[in-house]
Amino acid sequence: MDTGPARQHSPVAAPSAAAEERDREGSEMGVIKRKNIVKGSEGGLKYICDVCSVDITNTVRIRCAHSACTEYDLCVTCFAKGDTSRDHDPVTHPYSVIEQHSIPIYTKDWGADEELLLLEGLEIYGVGSWSDVADHVGGFRTKDEVRDHYIKTYIESSKFPLPENADPKDLSLVEETPREVFQARKKQRIEERKEAARTALPATPKQKPTASVPACHEVQGYMPGRLEFETEFCNEAEEAVQHMQFDPGDGINPRTGEVDPEMELKMLVMQIYNARLATRAERKRVIFEHDLLNYRKNANIDKKRTKEEREIYNKCKPFARMMSHEDFETFVADLIYEHNCRLAIAQLQDWRRMAIPTLKEGEVYEHEKQIRAQRPAPTGAFDRLGGVRNVAKPTPPVETPSATTALTAPELPERLKATLQPQISATSSFAQAPTSTKGPLTNGSTNIPISQLKPKYSVPALNGTAPLKLANENQAADLHLLTKEEVDLCQALRLMPKPYLVIKEGLIREAMKHGGGLKRKAAKEICKIDPAKSARIFDFFVHAGWIQKV
Numbered sequence: 001m002d003t004g005p006a007r008q009h010s011p012v013a014a015p016s017a018a019a020e021e022r023d024r025e026g027s028e029m030g031v032i033k034r035k036n037i038v039k040g041s042e043g044g045l046k047y048i049c050d051v052c053s054v055d056i057t058n059t060v061r062i063r064c065a066h067s068a069c070t071e072y073d074l075c076v077t078c079f080a081k082g083d084t085s086r087d088h089d090p091v092t093h094p095y096s097v098i099e100q101h102s103i104p105i106y107t108k109d110w111g112a113d114e115e116l117l118l119l120e121g122l123e124i125y126g127v128g129s130w131s132d133v134a135d136h137v138g139g140f141r142t143k144d145e146v147r148d149h150y151i152k153t154y155i156e157s158s159k160f161p162l163p164e165n166a167d168p169k170d171l172s173l174v175e176e177t178p179r180e181v182f183q184a185r186k187k188q189r190i191e192e193r194k195e196a197a198r199t200a201l202p203a204t205p206k207q208k209p210t211a212s213v214p215a216c217h218e219v220q221g222y223m224p225g226r227l228e229f230e231t232e233f234c235n236e237a238e239e240a241v242q243h244m245q246f247d248p249g250d251g252i253n254p255r256t257g258e259v260d261p262e263m264e265l266k267m268l269v270m271q272i273y274n275a276r277l278a279t280r281a282e283r284k285r286v287i288f289e290h291d292l293l294n295y296r297k298n299a300n301i302d303k304k305r306t307k308e309e310r311e312i313y314n315k316c317k318p319f320a321r322m323m324s325h326e327d328f329e330t331f332v333a334d335l336i337y338e339h340n341c342r343l344a345i346a347q348l349q350d351w352r353r354m355a356i357p358t359l360k361e362g363e364v365y366e367h368e369k370q371i372r373a374q375r376p377a378p379t380g381a382f383d384r385l386g387g388v389r390n391v392a393k394p395t396p397p398v399e400t401p402s403a404t405t406a407l408t409a410p411e412l413p414e415r416l417k418a419t420l421q422p423q424i425s426a427t428s429s430f431a432q433a434p435t436s437t438k439g440p441l442t443n444g445s446t447n448i449p450i451s452q453l454k455p456k457y458s459v460p461a462l463n464g465t466a467p468l469k470l471a472n473e474n475q476a477a478d479l480h481l482l483t484k485e486e487v488d489l490c491q492a493l494r495l496m497p498k499p500y501l502v503i504k505e506g507l508i509r510e511a512m513k514h515g516g517g518l519k520r521k522a523a524k525e526i527c528k529i530d531p532a533k534s535a536r537i538f539d540f541f542v543h544a545g546w547i548q549k550v
Helices: 014-029 076-081 112-125 130-137 143-155 172-176 179-199 261-289 295-303 307-322 325-353 359-374 386-391 402-407 412-417 423-431 484-493 497-513 520-527 531-544
Strands: 061-064 095-098
Touching (some): 112 130, 112 143, 261 307, 307 325, 325 359, 325 402, 484 497, 497 520, 497 531, 520 531
Antiparallel strands (some): 061 095
16 A cells, blocks of 8 residues: 655644645635534534544544645544545545644743634634634634734744744743643543533523514604615705716826816815715714714603793704703703793782782782683573573683793692692691791791692583583482582593592592592593593592592
């Protein structure tokens, strides 16, 4: 049997032999191919005997060097027996002996085989793909460990691009750490990391990335993956420069040495295009800085503002382009506070002209003023439009802004002290105040209990409907469970006592779940009756102090 020259690879000569083999394969096949890459195994590449299929990754293997056999490996046993498969001919084909060089050559904890796999991985996957390179090296090496070793050993070496111990005659690491000791350490390290990987907690599954489609975001047309919009500002700006060309030497007339008019026109178009790009970037900056992409959040905040606050906020939006988000919010809040202060001052001046001495009397005056505004205009006997006025929609009550009311409330100091406490507790504390106190109270209030000064609630009548008459319990069951004000409410809204009690129980239960507060919209959903009736019931409950308006 004609056997090829058996080569005993030294630790330093191994990379060169592998490089020759790699060059031969690259010249014949055009691309480097490996049998199998097992990610996270003891070795980055796993070699199998082509006859008996035994794993020969960590032992000596025989490789056929004939061009007819591509990556044909045999174990020592099959090679000694002369076994063959496929197109391999053990009689005429040359071969080479390849053994594992698991000894340190550059550092104490990296073997020659790992150094070779590291360089091969960098050649295949490129510098920067450290996860793929770590899988190629194997031995449970992490990507950070592989990256740090490459940078420290090769990049930071004084003999760059060669390592410090690249001299073939330098065998200091081999003599310091024998092969058996190094292989034992490597096996122990692999076993420890394998056990740690087996007992480690399962990794958090990767979240599906947000697709850059309008359906995955609140703002239609915005692509969060690219931080761009489908329709940008000046979306046709690129059309003016898409066919423009600049060749070397263009723009200067060789005879006169002046710039051609065509080149001046091109430069002017480019300046306009750059100005549009700068404006587009500035508008994006405003959108991102002021968090305008969260449409739902901003819409919910805008709903909580009053009509006057919303108008002020919309008028101040142009100033947001020259302010940060925090400065803009402070600026708008100060303007709204100034507006409320002006309204409160105007209201106080009106009370002074009406000779109203105290804030409590001013509150009564405002309530009676709203009642007078709701009354229909008087009609004469010969008024032809009298019938039309009677069925017309009543004048809506004049609503004072909540912030202005807070600035003119009689309980102003107490409200400032207990801004987080429910208004029910504040009202009850006033009602329980002793009436024998001498002298005026805070803000000019008298010693009369507030419960006595509280105006009576008048239920607005429904349009085109006559009130219901509830005389006794024979006509309406459970009438005795209602107060006089509740009876008036049921008569005006044409509600029987029993359904009213069910609505009352539902509203109070829902309000108790939210700390005593309830929204008008939620009250309408609970009542499940005519919206006009549910609104009047909600206003009556708020006036009575049973629930708080949110």
